[in-house]
Amino acid sequence: MSDPSTILQPGTPAPDFTLPVTPDQTVSLSDFRGRPVILAFYPNDFSPVCGDQLGLYNEILSEFHKHHAELLGISVDSSWCHGAFASTRKFHFPLLADFEPKGAVAKRYGVYREHEGTAARALFVIDGDGVIRWSYLSPVGVNPGADGILDALEELDSHAGAKA
Amino acid sequence: MTTKQQGTLRPEVSEQDHMLGPVGAPITLVEYGDLQCPHCRRAHGVLPRVMKRLGDRMRFVFRHFPITESHPNALHAAEAAESVAAQVGEDAFWKMHDLLYEHQPEWEDEPDDTRILQLAREAGADPDVVAADLNSDKYEEHVKADFMSGVRSGVNGTPTFFINGRRFDGDWTSVDTFVAALEAAES
Numbered sequence: 057m058s059d060p061s062t063i064l065q066p067g068t069p070a071p072d073f074t075l076p077v078t079p080d081q082t083v084s085l086s087d088f089r090g091r092p093v094i095l096a097f098y099p100n101d102f103s104p105v106c107g108d109q110l111g112l113y114n115e116i117l118s119e120f121h122k123h124h125a126e127l128l129g130i131s132v133d134s135s136w137c138h139g140a141f142a143s144t145r146k147f148h149f150p151l152l153a154d155f156e157p158k159g160a161v162a163k164r165y166g167v168y169r170e171h172e173g174t175a176a177r178a179l180f181v182i183d184g185d186g187v188i189r190w191s192y193l194s195p196v197g198v199n200p201g202a203d204g205i206l207d208a209l210e211e212l213d214s215h216a217g218a219k220a
Numbered sequence: 221m222t223t224k225q226q227g228t229l230r231p232e233v234s235e236q237d238h239m240l241g242p243v244g245a246p247i248t249l250v251e252y253g254d255l256q257c258p259h260c261r262r263a264h265g266v267l268p269r270v271m272k273r274l275g276d277r278m279r280f281v282f283r284h285f286p287i288t289e290s291h292p293n294a295l296h297a298a299e300a301a302e303s304v305a306a307q308v309g310e311d312a313f314w315k316m317h318d319l320l321y322e323h324q325p326e327w328e329d330e331p332d333d334t335r336i337l338q339l340a341r342e343a344g345a346d347p348d349v350v351a352a353d354l355n356s357d358k359y360e361e362h363v364k365a366d367f368m369s370g371v372r373s374g375v376n377g378t379p380t381f382f383i384n385g386r387r388f389d390g391d392w393t394s395v396d397t398f399v400a401a402l403e404a405a406e407s
Contacts, residue, residue: 108376108377109376109377111287111289111290111377112287112371112375112376112377114289115287115288115289116371119368119371145289145290146289192226198376198389199376199377200226200374200376201226201227201371201373201374201375201376201380201387202371202374202376203226203227203228203371203372203373203374204226204374206371206372
């Protein structure tokens with residue numbers, strides 16, 4: 057398990073990145089500027105807990121969209137593997153391949169597990185200005201659920217409302 | 221930014237819930253379950269033994285959490301159980317809940333509601349009324365409200381259990397471990 061003190065904390069600008077989303081397409085975090093992004097780092101495609109976690113998020117995508125938020129899954133698996141995983145589980149959100157150099161984005165977010173060579177199970181909610189507003193590192197065997205994400209998105213909305 | 225503690229049951233248990241055991245019991249176990257889920261079916265085999273061990277010290281509450289992308293018949297099963305409850309009462313709800321788990325392999329891959337409706341009849345309901353309720357999605361909102369309360373409580377798959385309002389991430393497959401965790405919450 058990675059050291060919780062290394063995970064990027066709320067208030068930190070989210071490091072930008074560009075990663076493959078399919079074998080011939082890439083996505084950058086900055087593409088989503090102007091709306092919230094949920095980054096879900098997870099250890100591996102096809103491992104049982106990840107499937108349950110992402111399956112739950114897939115089931116409630118419409119709740120995330122109510123907050124205009126975009127969900128991005130990230131692991132060190134390749135885009136070919138992601139494609140097979142997403143089509144088997146009927147996922148309707150992108151999975152990004154932090155594959156080469158391996159785990160580079162997870163390392164920048166402070167959620168890489170050196171010993172295992174995978175990302176930790178970690179969640180970030182990033183606001184429309186590209187600032188981390190909430191982060192959470194879960195014990196790797198425990199699926200973190202979606203309550204923390206939805207609470208953070210509501211906080212963002214209420215904050216935006218107060219500013220306006 | 222203030223964030224509520226994750227894995228906290230909300231809303232709390234109320235008289236709106238399907239409940240077994242005394243209202244004032246010191247231990248409350250809530251399950252978010254999917255009637256088509258094989259793991260929930262397994263839990264259904266464990267729970268009677270847990271309830272027997274704890275007797276009047278525990279009450280058990282069931283809330284719906286159908287994961288429809290992987291279990292296409294789970295929503296209708298949940299709605300049928302609600303229809304049975306509305307028609308016949310709480311005892312019939314629990315009978316339907318038990319029948320659906322016990323006969324899960326017979327209806328999980330069915331292309332229609334035939335087997336579910338037969339079970340509703342067995343639970344004491346008029347299957348034509350249940351069929352009409354399924355066609356009109358009468359209880360869909362109720363089931364989805366349960367589902368969203370689960371999401372907001374930190375449900376992370378099925379079954380997810382809450383012991384006195386806190387998510388239980390331990391092992392529920394062993395009666396001894398499960399009972400020990402429940403007893404630890406009693407004081």
